[in-house]
Amino acid sequence: MAEYLASIFGTEKDKVNCSFYFKIGACRHGERCSRLHNKPTFSQTILLQNTYQNPQSAAQVADGTSSAISDVEAQEHYDRFFEDVFLELEEKYGEIEEMNVCDNLGGPPCWQCLCQVPL
């Protein structure tokens, strides 16, 4: 039995642990998920949830039409965000090994920022 449970841990067959959270560290149900979100006790990766708001997405959500912000302006907005967050995290945690900003393409606009710092 223990061997079977170990073999399905974090898979879609696992009725206890959330497979989405296990795979990508996020789940659309958030804290209301019926399955367990096993958070690591320590990690060199910092997750900053909902830290970036894409101005093009925000404009579309607000009035249902296409964005009035050009791709160039959106890129400049993103570059300023990235530099601000990168420099602040570097000041707080030391040298940053890698930083990624991710969009949620399968659900509501929800940008995550993942940052890897030295242990």
Ligand SMILES: [Zn+2]
């Ligand atoms: Zn979940």
